[in-house]
Amino acid sequence: MVFPGLLSAQAPEGQLQSQAVKLFDIPVVLEKANFPDSVRISLQEDDQVFLLRAASDGKIVGYAWASSALGRYEKFDYFFLTDKNASILLVKVWQYRSTHGGAIAGKRWLKQFIGYTGGAIEYGKDIQAISGATLSGNSIVHDIERAQDILAVVREMHME
């Protein structure tokens, strides 16, 4: 059993794997995505994008994105999984370091992103604001917005 909190910064693959299996109800394999150079430039250091392929036939069933963004004083790590149309199924903030702004890690608050497929999205308007989490809230909303832009390109590349 992993002692909670001692996860390394690089660790989301294990969590992504188990969450994917839970969501899709079939064995799923993670595959690191390739990008054209046009997208590579806008990627940030902590960004990780994965294709989710069904173990049985290798067909893409969805996508996964993991990255970090800035909270009040420190970065937080989050990921989300989508179906094959990039509709978000689950968002999880799996490591939040600052004392303030941790409200964005709440399961119920993150449910607001379910079904989001990309496009302009505002913290406080499309996503309900929480007092005390303005910086982190804005941060995660913008980062997910950016992520969907990148995922749109990845999806294009893998149209089957």
Add this chain to the structure above:
Amino acid sequence: MKKIGFTLLILLAAVYSAAQSPNEDQIQNSSQKMLSQPEKLTIGGYGQFDYNQPLASNEYRNGVLDIHRMVLLFAYKFDDRTSFVTEIELEHVKEVYVEQAFVNYRITPWLQLRGGLMLVPMGIINEYHEPTTFNGVERPNLDKYIVPTTWRELGLGFQGQFLASGLSYQLYLFNGFLGSDEGEARLGGSSLFRSGRQKGAESVFTRPNISARINYTGIPGLTAGISSYFGQSQSTFFDGIDRSNTAMLATADSTLVGIRMFGVDIRYSRSGIGVRSQLNAGSITNADAYNAYHGSDLGSSFLGYYAEISYDVLHSVETGTNQLIPFARYEKYDTHRSVDAAVTKNDAFNRTDITFGIGWKPNPGLIYKIDYQLFSNASTTPGKQQFNAGIGVWF
């Protein structure tokens, strides 16, 4: 002359903000881009610039234009578990303070060790006082006189978060208020503990005080918390007294007071509607001996609360990040709720403030505010009115 100066200031600010083409990503990336080691150092800050104009129908009153606060924040990440955060503040342009300076060591997310100059977790404003996060040009007077914000002392303790459930806690031992300084009282009837704040500056330490807070954010849009604080004020009188000198010790004891304070606060926002409410109450023991020794008028209990409602009228309107927020706040605070036998209850300390105003936020880091305040109290002195205007920035 002052009206021209004020107009110029607003114009300057408007030109400056227009030139900044609000880039949505600016909040996250500007501090990182500035530095060679973007992963380790974060820089941020906030500024609060105020114009306060007391209003009186029968006489002229000077207004005050003030760069009330300019604060710089530095956060440095030594490694994945250890970080250091400091805030340096300039008040009224020339008073320099360190507002925070603490090391945080993460044992687990729910058990983190923290020590240094820290904000005491009491009330909304004490921990969240960037001008873009509250309504009204000035901070609520409940927080100013009762909390008393910005309340920060040297301390050591723990904080932790249970992320999925939305619960977090803080538990610290803090240095206390300086109640008695070379025979002079630092605590009093009107401003309570405010002048006793030591702010980490060569603080006198006689006894640690305990501060605790539990915060809940499990329901989307809601942030609620309960805080408590127990301890004793500090006193310079004890310095050098022989431990066996019971007479002197008895006198020294009358320079101390015991303090018990509780706070409850709630913030809720949904569909552009914002609601805020806070209550602070507490009691002071040994106030009678303290007042007798110092000739002061410290009360024996205090109570204050406020309720505020606001609404972002642009919430459903497609304006990008613009928010236009009218608000109204009702505050009542009494620092002489009860007094010991020798002190006369001063009705002027039983205060009621009503504030209503509006704020315009072109983006989350910039706000223009104006408001109108009515101050009254339970004594026969007539109330006062004040107009305020201000700019707040947060980056």
